[in-house]
Amino acid sequence: MAQLSPVKPALGRTAFVTGGAQGIGRAICLRLARDGYDISIADIPSQKAKTEEVIKEIEAYGRKAIGVTVDVRDAKQIEAAIAETVEKLGPNLFVSVANAGVTQVKPLLECTPEFIENEVRINLLGFMNTHIFAARQMVKQGFGGRILGAGSIASYRTAENLGPYGATKFAVRGFTEAAAKEWAEYGIRVNAYGPGIVDTPMWDHIDAELAKIEGISIGDAKALRVKRDIKLGRIQEPEDVAKLVSFLASEEGEYITGQTIKTCGGASL
Numbered sequence: 065m066a067q068l069s070p071v072k073p074a075l076g077r078t079a080f081v082t083g084g085a086q087g088i089g090r091a092i093c094l095r096l097a098r099d100g101y102d103i104s105i106a107d108i109p110s111q112k113a114k115t116e117e118v119i120k121e122i123e124a125y126g127r128k129a130i131g132v133t134v135d136v137r138d139a140k141q142i143e144a145a146i147a148e149t150v151e152k153l154g155p156n157l158f159v160s161v162a163n164a165g166v167t168q169v170k171p172l173l174e175c176t177p178e179f180i181e182n183e184v185r186i187n188l189l190g191f192m193n194t195h196i197f198a199a200r201q202m203v204k205q206g207f208g209g210r211i212l213g214a215g216s217i218a219s220y221r222t223a224e225n226l227g228p229y230g231a232t233k234f235a236v237r238g239f240t241e242a243a244a245k246e247w248a249e250y251g252i253r254v255n256a257y258g259p260g261i262v263d264t265p266m267w268d269h270i271d272a273e274l275a276k277i278e279g280i281s282i283g284d285a286k287a288l289r290v291k292r293d294i295k296l297g298r299i300q301e302p303e304d305v306a307k308l309v310s311f312l313a314s315e316e317g318e319y320i321t322g323q324t325i326k327t328c329g330g331a332s333l
């Protein structure tokens with residue numbers, strides 16, 4: 065088997081990350097920049113200030129970074145964001161990360177059609193359309209690529225009060241398998257990362273909503289689950305997730321495709 069090249073293969077290549085302004089997406093942007101990629105940070109307009117901060121951090125690593133605004137509920141905006149990325153950073157899109165997602169916390173009997181539709185449009189339609197527009201660009205370029213998406217431990221086991229969320233994350237796992245089968249012939253590997261309880265604004269939101277439902281104090285829902293469920297004894301940091309993404313994007317992951325890989329400190333056991 066050929067030896068891996070010591071030269072960073074990421075140099076001169078671009079990674080596109082949705083929901084890159086904060087949380088897990090931000091950590092992925094920074095990690096992929098450290099790996100040598102130029103980064104396109106795709107997020108909603110209200111995240112402009114945070115996006116600018118991430119751009120500065122990436123530039124400090126000596127890599128290029130741009131911000132592109134996108135609401136992943138609108139497929140046309142995703143298509144435009146990828147086109148803008150290629151126009152500004154060159155036709156070198158090698159990694160796409162469909163990371164943007166929301167969690168809405170409600171008992172199923174209280175979920176409205178609008179509530180469910182919003183979650184599906186962001187977590188599932190946005191995810192699938194990001195993958196497809198990225199893959200079209202990669203196929204056009206002709207040198208393969210790496211497509212990643214945000215799954216969750218909820219891709220394998222859903223939780224009460226998070227029903228629609230869990231359904232979208234199960235679907236992430238299914239689509240990841242199908243896309244991996246179809247795009248292997250183009251040298252594109254497709255995988256998803258499945259975090260557990262990560263210390264991001266999303267979990268602050270889940271905690272606050274669970275506190276209302278369970279009649280407990282803010283902070284307690286998260287603290288209880290971290291103590292009870294995480295075998296490695298600490299909450300997950302966004303950087304823990306970024307390490308897996310970096311691995312899957314790299315040559316080290318060259319034989320892995322179609323997988324939703326849990327990274328959760330044992331929380332799913």
Ligand SMILES: NC(=O)c1ccc[n+]([C@@H]2O[C@H](COP(=O)([O-])OP(=O)(O)OC[C@H]3O[C@@H](n4cnc5c(N)ncnc54)[C@H](O)[C@@H]3O)[C@@H](O)[C@H]2O)c1
Pocket residue numbers: 082083084085086087088089106107108111134135136137163164165166167186214215216217258259260261262263264265266267
């Ligand atoms: N935090 C966790 O514990 C956890 C666990 C498992 C999976 N995940 C998944 O990881 C991903 C990132 O989670 P996070 O914790 O960093 O969340 P977060 O809420 O901290 O960040 C989400 C990002 O997505 C962006 N976003 C939201 N709606 C968007 C839209 N319509 N279009 C474009 N961007 C949009 C937000 O502006 C934000 O920057 C999500 O898909 C989430 O489901 C998170």
